[in-house]
Amino acid sequence: xKAKRYLVAGTAAALAIGLSACGGSxxxxxxxxxxxxxxxxxxxxQTTVFCVGLVxxxxxxxxxxxxxxxxxxxxxxxxxxxxxxxxxxxxxxxxYAANIKQFTDKHYDVVITVGFMMTDATAAAAAANSTTKFxxxxxxxxxxxxxxxxxxxxLFPEDQAGYxxxxxxxxxxxxxxxxxxLGLEIPxxxxxxxxxxxxxxxxxxxxxxxxxxxxxxDNAFNDPTWGAAEAKKALDQGADFVFGAGGNTGNGALQExxxxxxxxxxxxxxxxxxxxxxxxxAAQKCLITSATKLISAxxxxxxxxxxxxxxxxxxxMGKAGLAPYHAFDAKVPDTVKSKxxxxxxxxxxxxxxxxxxx
Amino acid sequence: MxxxxxxxxxxxxxxxxxxxxxxxxxxxxxxxxxSMYKYAWSYAVPLVxxxxxxxxxxxxxxxxxxxxxxxxxxxxxxxxxxAYSGSLLVGMLxxxxxxxILGGFLAWTTVKWQMDQIIAGVVLxxxxxxxxxxxxxxxxxxxxxMPHVSIPGLSSIPLIGEVFFKGTGVIALVAIVxxxxxxxxxxxxxxxxxxxxxxxxxxxxxxxxxxxIRMRLVNVTLAGVLAGLAGVYLSMDSTSSFERGMSAGxxxxxxxxxxxGAWRPLRAAAAALFFGFVTATASQxxxxxxINVAPQLVGTLPYVMxxxxxAVAAGKVRAxxxxxxxxxxxxxx
Numbered sequence: 001x002k003a004k005r006y007l008v009a010g011t012a013a014a015l016a017i018g019l020s021a022c023g024g025s026x027x028x029x030x031x032x033x034x035x036x037x038x039x040x041x042x043x044x045x046q047t048t049v050f051c052v053g054l055v056x057x058x059x060x061x062x063x064x065x066x067x068x069x070x071x072x073x074x075x076x077x078x079x080x081x082x083x084x085x086x087x088x089x090x091x092x093x094x095x096y097a098a099n100i101k102q103f104t105d106k107h108y109d110v111v112i113t114v115g116f117m118m119t120d121a122t123a124a125a126a127a128a129n130s131t132t133k134f135x136x137x138x139x140x141x142x143x144x145x146x147x148x149x150x151x152x153x154x155l156f157p158e159d160q161a162g163y164x165x166x167x168x169x170x171x172x173x174x175x176x177x178x179x180x181x182l183g184l185e186i187p188x189x190x191x192x193x194x195x196x197x198x199x200x201x202x203x204x205x206x207x208x209x210x211x212x213x214x215x216x217x218d219n220a221f222n223d224p225t226w227g228a229a230e231a232k233k234a235l236d237q238g239a240d241f242v243f244g245a246g247g248n249t250g251n252g253a254l255q256e257x258x259x260x261x262x263x264x265x266x267x268x269x270x271x272x273x274x275x276x277x278x279x280x281x282a283a284q285k286c287l288i289t290s291a292t293k294l295i296s297a298x299x300x301x302x303x304x305x306x307x308x309x310x311x312x313x314x315x316x317m318g319k320a321g322l323a324p325y326h327a328f329d330a331k332v333p334d335t336v337k338s339k340x341x342x343x344x345x346x347x348x349x350x351x352x353x354x355x356x357x358x
Numbered sequence: 359m360x361x362x363x364x365x366x367x368x369x370x371x372x373x374x375x376x377x378x379x380x381x382x383x384x385x386x387x388x389x390x391x392x393s394m395y396k397y398a399w400s401y402a403v404p405l406v407x408x409x410x411x412x413x414x415x416x417x418x419x420x421x422x423x424x425x426x427x428x429x430x431x432x433x434x435x436x437x438x439x440x441a442y443s444g445s446l447l448v449g450m451l452x453x454x455x456x457x458x459i460l461g462g463f464l465a466w467t468t469v470k471w472q473m474d475q476i477i478a479g480v481v482l483x484x485x486x487x488x489x490x491x492x493x494x495x496x497x498x499x500x501x502x503x504m505p506h507v508s509i510p511g512l513s514s515i516p517l518i519g520e521v522f523f524k525g526t527g528v529i530a531l532v533a534i535v536x537x538x539x540x541x542x543x544x545x546x547x548x549x550x551x552x553x554x555x556x557x558x559x560x561x562x563x564x565x566x567x568x569x570x571i572r573m574r575l576v577n578v579t580l581a582g583v584l585a586g587l588a589g590v591y592l593s594m595d596s597t598s599s600f601e602r603g604m605s606a607g608x609x610x611x612x613x614x615x616x617x618x619g620a621w622r623p624l625r626a627a628a629a630a631l632f633f634g635f636v637t638a639t640a641s642q643x644x645x646x647x648x649i650n651v652a653p654q655l656v657g658t659l660p661y662v663m664x665x666x667x668x669a670v671a672a673g674k675v676r677a678x679x680x681x682x683x684x685x686x687x688x689x690x691x
Contacts, residue, residue, distance in 0.1 A: 063496065179645075210645035215657040219606045224597040226606070229400050230641060236393030248601040255598050259503055282499050282598050 038084040045107035050083030052303060053103035055096065057115030060089050065247075065274055066295065070114045070137050073299030080300075081307070083109075096121035104129040110306045112137065112299060116188075119153075126151035133306040137295060138188070141314040152311035154298050154318050158188050159356035160347045161291035161320035162195025162243075165270045167343050168289065168322070169196075169241040170203030171336045174266065178209045179234025181227050181253035183246020184220035185213040187358055192245045192272060192291060194356040199343070210234055214249055224252025231256040235267060245272035245291070254283035264328070275323035288332065290323035319348065369625070384517045394642060395521045398634030400596060403530045404429070405630040407588035408612030410540055411461075413621055414581040417544060418574045419557040419680040423479035424464050425585055426609025427486030432457040432589025434490040437600035441498040449500075449594060454586035460486070461582020469574045472684035483609075491602045504528065504595045529591040536584060541623040553577060557678035560685040570685045585609075614664040620675045633660045 038044075044051035054061075054074045061071040071087055078085035088099045096118050103111045104125060112135045113122045119139040123146045126134040130150055139153040169178050178200055182189050197209045212230050214220035231242050231253035242257045244250030250272055257269035263286040271290035276283060298318030305311060321344055325332055346352035363370050384391040408425045415422035435456040440449025460482060467473040506525045513524040522534065544550035552573060555563035560570045592608075593600040615633065619626030640656035667675060 211647075212641050212645050215640070215654050216606070219603060222601055222603055223606045224599060224601055224604060225404075225592055225608075228597045229397050232400070233393045233397045233638070233641065234645075236396060237389060248599075248604070251599065251601075252597045259598070280599075281497070 037079075037082050041084055041086060041106050041108070044084065044109070050078070050081045050307070051103075051106070051108040052078040052083055052085045052110045052112070053108040054085070054087040054112040055099045055103070055114065055118070056087065056089045057117055058090050058093055059115075061087055065279060066137075067114050069274055069293075069295035070112060070299050073296035074112050074303060076296070077300040077303035080304070093117060097124065100125045104132050108132055110135065110303050112303070113139070115139075122151065133311070135299065135302045135306070135311075135316075137299065143314055146314060149310045151314065152302065152316045153314055154295075154302060154316050156188075156293040156295075156298070156318045156320045157347075157354075158191035158291075158293065158320055159195030159198075159354040160344075161272075161293065161322065162192040162197075162245075163199035163202075163347065163354045163356075164322045164340060164344045165243060165289065165291040166196035166199025166201075166209075167203045168199075168332075168336065168340045169243070169268075169270065170200035170207050171339060172268070172288075172332070173200075173204065173207060173240055175238045175240045176204065176207045177234075177237065177239040178207055179231065179237075179239035179242045180209060180211045181230045181234070181242060181244050181246065181250060182211065182213045183249050189213070189245055190358055191356060193243075194358075195354050196243050196245075196291070198354050198356055203339075210237070210239065214246060221247030221249055223249045224255070227252030228256035231269075232260075235260050240267045241270065241288075242267075243270045243272070243291070251276070251280050251283070254280055254287060258283045258285040258287070260286075264331075268328075271323070277323065277326045284327065287326070288328045289325055292321055292323050294319040294321065321348075373628070381517060390642070392517070392520060394635065394638040395517070397638040397641070398631055399521050399530070401634035401637055402627070402630035403527075403533050403596070404588040404591050404608050405612045405615055405633070406533045406537060406627045407529075407584045407591070408609055409616040409619065409626040409630060410536055410623055411581040411585045411588075412613050412616035413544075413619075413623055413626060414540065414553070414584075415578050416616070416621060416678055416681045417557045418553050418577040419560060419678060419683065419685065420465070420468055420574055420578050421475045421479065421682045422461075422464060422578065422581070423476060423610070423613065424460065424482030424486075425612055426605055426607065427479075427483040428457050428460045428582060428585035429589045429592065429605040429609045430486045430490050430603070431460055432586040433593035433604060434494070434589075434600050436586075436590035437500065437593035438493075438495070438498065440500050440594060444501045446500070446502055446504060446594070450590050453590035453594075454583055457582040457584070457586020457589060458579060459582070461585065462579040464582075465575045465578035468684060469571055469578065472686065475682055475684075487603065490600075494600070494602055498599075500594060500598045503598070507531075527591070527595045529587050529595050532587060537623045537627045544623065554678070556685070557680055560680050560683075564685070564687060571687070574685070611660055614660050617675075617677075618660070618664045618667050620667075620671075621678065633663075 038049050041051055043049040052074055054071060056067040059067045061067050075085050090099055100111060110133045114137045116138045122134050122136040122139060123141055126148050134151040136153045141153050180193050180196060182193055193211055200207045200209055227249040234242055242253055244253035254269045254271055257263060257267055260267050268288040269283060269286040271287055273293055275292060276290045277287055302316055411425050412422055432453040436449045436453025439452030440446050464478055464482060467478045468475045504527055506527055508525055509523040513519045552568050556570045556573050564570050592604060615629045616626050618629040636659055640651050643651055
């Protein structure tokens with residue numbers, strides 16, 4: 001009896017350790033560029049060989065979101081320069097520095113780190129490796145602390161994307177009520193939300209926008225159940241557009257709208273970050289567009305730029321905009337389309353300010 | 359009925375006051391009130407089911423802090439079962455099956471092998487997080503939407519009918535039935551008396567000829583069905599996707615609600631609804647920007663209230679006597 005008991009405890013403990021060990025390891029994979037590109041990274045220290053490395057945040061390069069967009073951009077840039085490309089998927093936040101080091105040890109030309117969480121690790125690595133260029137996606141470096149020139153943070157004007165989406169919703173709403181279901185109250189999310197509200201009001205001063213942020217800290221971007229309940233409440237109270245911005249929490253809201261009666265005819269949803277037509281297939285029934293950050297294009301541009309001397313600043317602004325309408329192309333009136341695309345162009349040109357301040 | 363009302367006069371009075379208040383709010387602003395009550399109920403459904411798992415377990419003398427894990431694995435199995443088989447029924451059954459298996463794991467390790475109940479529960483939670491994260495595959499879709507039904511007759515009652523019986527998911531209906539059945543079961547049947555006996559004073563129950571070990575095994579395992587249903591509700595009914603860690607602490611919240619409800623099914627359900635309504639109110643205040651109560655504070659409310667209840671009602675509200683202690687036949691306890 002006693003022996004059996006220890007056996008169970010032991011097995012359970014071994015299982016737990018085994019699983020956590022799986023979690024701790026770090027996956028990686030590589031892919032050469034076009035034909036004629038180097039086959040491995042042993043030659044990276046030579047000036048003629050161009051090597052690009054990418055470290056993901058704790059996510060995978062097929063996450064259909066942030067990491068994947070950066071991965072595709074980097075891969076494309078490496079292929080265009082006939083260079084070598086390799087990525088490492090971070091499994092645990094404590095491995096950030098170690099994963100970056102794998103690339104700097106082999107003298108990669110460019111290292112891309114994805115995600116706000118890696119800001120400090122990236123800054124430290126840039127200071128220690130002056131011959132490697134660093135691109136930090138969504139990372140805002142403190143210019144009083146980061147003095148080196150071989151690093152830049154790729155940031156996006158989320159407020160512009162939100163503004164465009166809000167403008168569209170403001171023009172199209174029948175009930176004059178819009179809802180926003182948001183993740184954690186942090187700057188990128190706030191910029192989307194305030195931009196959305198400003199855009200909606202600019203298009204249609206009569207609209208009211210109900211805004212709700214997720215209360216908890218650690219799972220604010222990963223609580224689809226909460227997002228769905230909030231979206232349902234917004235619909236019950238008469239909203240006919242719901243903007244879901246907050247990772248899986250927002251996706252829960254989108255899916256809830258897709259389930260509602262009249263989805264795609266009288267009620268619509270708007271996605272965020274990437275074109276969620278592809279990433280959340282369950283929301284296609286209502287997904288009129290997505291407010292996107294063009295991460296892929298931003299990364300490709302910066303990798304290209306890194307071949308010249310410096311980035312020219314700690315901040316590189318990427319572009320934000322609206323995803324295609326897909327199946328809703330026929331449902332959006334032409335006048336609305338042209339107005340929205342005008343607004344987006346004006347924002348890109350800098351002639352229209354969203355007026356969003358945090 | 360009269361005797362029951364007399365014995366529960368405080369609960370009945372409170373329920374009546376709440377009900378009247380709810381109807382007044384509904385009369386004042388039916389749209390907002392209704393959407394908030396529906397929100398509260400959809401928030402409460404998984405908590406009610408999970409709290410019942412806790413009630414059945416602890417009434418039998420087994421602490422189940424692995425509910426969170428049961429919930430997560432069931433949500434995972436339900437969603438991917440349905441996505442890969444193309445049948446909602448298969449998904450639901452595999453979700454419920456997983457709840458049952460994990461309930462069985464907990465029962466077997468803690469009752470049969472007398473492993474520490476807290477450790478077994480923690481192991482369950484860790485393993486659940488690991489397995490569901492590791493085997494998670496993005497990009498899957500449910501084959502169909504879960505059926506929603508309206509109960510004829512009941513659904514035309516103003517407010518109550520509209521919230522609980524109109525266009526409601528099957529699992530939410532099961533939750534209502536489960537609360538009533540388990541409440542009556544615990545306090546009105548032979549099974550209930552025996553269950554409470556093995557949770558209060560197992561050696562006495564053993565002397566009276568009740569097979570404590572077998573009864574605990576069966577109760578804890580079967581309660582897994584409810585955890586499975588709650589998991590299926592999360593990934594297939596309230597949303598239509600599985601995400602890593604999507605249970606988001608609801609299993610633990612349910613334990614707080616179980617204590618707040620004094621280990622009684624009806625009170626636990628009322629507590630879950632109450633917290634659902636508080637959350638709805640907080641969200642409503644935030645959206646209308648009347649008063650911005652920090653939503654983080656509202657999130658802590660269930661736990662704070664549980665502490666207050668335990669402090670104020672100390673002595674009156676207490677856990678079953680033998681909870682957490684493994685039963686060894688012949689040992690003095």
